[in-house]
Amino acid sequence: MSLFDKLQSELDDRNEEGGISTVDLLELPESLRRIMRHMLRAVTMPRKDVLTLVASWPEKDRISEEELDKALKSLVHQGWLIEMGEGDLLGYRVNLRRKKGSQLSIFNTIGEKIDERMEAARKAAEEKAAQEGGEGTPPPEDE
Amino acid sequence: MSKIVSIHSFRGGTGKSNTTANLAAQVALAGKRVGIVDTDIQSPGIHVLFGLDGVSMGHTLNEYLRGEVPIEEVAFNIGDHTGDVSGRVKLAGQALYLFPSSIKGSEISRVLKDGYDANKLNEGLQDMIKTLNLDYLFIDTHPGLNEETLLSISISDILILIMRPDNQDFQGTAVTVDIAKLLLVDHLHLLVNKALSRYDFGHLKAEIEGVFDTPVAAVLPLTEDMVENASGDIFSLAFPDHPWSKGIRQVVDTILKIG
Structure with a gap:
């Protein structure tokens, strides 16, 4: 053949x-x-x-x-x-075949929740850093 | 001519991303123009070794695959943003670019749900090389065998298959070696990672080369020092005299000799 x-x-x-x-x-x-x-x-x-x-x-x-x-x-x-x-x-x-999507991924359910938690954790870390930085620097006194 | 180097393992937890980051960094330190692309879009991680997070990494491969940004906008210049940790700082001024995948849950969900154009991924990989005039493009893959992995193996000049001296790794690696040979990869090497220090590395290398009929680029020791590093730095740059780092440089020599 x-x-x-x-x-x-x-x-x-x-x-x-x-x-x-x-x-x-x-x-x-x-x-x-x-x-x-x-x-x-x-x-x-x-x-x-x-x-x-x-x-x-x-x-x-x-x-x-x-x-x-x-x-x-x-x-x-x-x-x-x-x-x-x-x-x-x-x-x-x-011509490569398109990579098919799947509705079965666990990320479809929890993807946005993960983002919300990551964002909350990031903001908390920023606030903590700001507070710690602020402790050593007294606010300016009113004249 | 530019070389594509895929770093792959059949199973997870072999140290793939760590190895990729270290090899790419050492090749960049040798004066080569180097790109690293994280095609592990389901579980990206290599950005951590370069001190990046979801905000600092900028544009991602996910956005490129959706046609929102050109591939050159995904390139993150590591040489200009090394941070001050002892290893990475050595990369200052080197031509080392990372093409990260998004770590946002919603972005991972979107790409898994919608799929993507595999032609666009391939074009992006080839464009990275041309746009940045790269000597080497390292591809950090998802473990196991899937479409992205097979595509990256198909287009690679050099494939480094990482395995641990573990029976589960032996069987999976055997399948991957067969597939890499079918895909006609020019230079296929095994890299044994996490070998117990009490092993005779020379004997282990010879044994594995015999079983797989494939050269072993190096045998790297299992080390608590690497665990302690916790992906916080590029280990072989931070601890150049460590046996693990010496093994990495052995692999780098192999890669550079290929051309």
Whole structure:
């Protein structure tokens, strides 16, 4: 099974939306994991830089330009990569899945209470410091 | 080229934030431009080691993730605000920047409830490096394996995995090592912390390297002196001759040799 076929079968098994999770990243073939890692660092990576990267690998690890383009197209189709520009300016960026929120966090219940207590403690400390500072400095006498 | 260094542990309580602060401070002291980002948005803590509280830390990563401030406004210049404790004062004038996460309960609640754009987090991390022309960006992560952790491992050049010589740490660390290898991190090192002084550190290092097939950057002793410091100062700067500090500088040498 070629790299593209492996990837396609993997993608066909999924019906997820909204970008790639880092767990998905773990399941990609090594060559694509390597490319995605570079793209994450570069934020946006021109296609020509992807080709240069692949050409820098040991011969046994390299993938053909045709196979690479198929794999990149598949990732774009899946919404895991965003294609930008065209022709010589064609480039890609990784589309990470949004970190989901949760209603279950304990902070949803006690977050504001923690703030109120912290603020009260801060004010109490300030007042104490002001009082201690004030003890040594008598207030000015009325004339 | 700038390097991203993630400091991670599978379990909590390994001394991750303390180690991150000490490594970053020592690298800054070596004349490098250094950033530290607290991606432990659920339980931030590294700001304490630099003498900051919820008010003095200024803008936070949470505000950046909500699109309220650009990332450069989150950078807190430690070199200009060291305070007067004996260790941190040595950082005066050094290029060391902290990107803190909010410690306000309501802010933590908000980010946990609403989630955030992971692309924005990644862009922010890369922008920190460019904007401040950093040589090294240290990422202090949340313990365990979650999306933020895996993202920081994915983009790291160097990953330091902290573990204690404890059977629970051994199993969790084994999983994390496997994942780091799958994510093709270029330089993966283990750091053993809180080892009992009576142990033969050389033997322990060799044993752990054999089990994980991964180099151990240093073995740091369990010490009451560190507990007494209570995150009040950067320990390795305050007590440079302490065995724990010497171990930290060993790790720093490893990081600097990588480039």
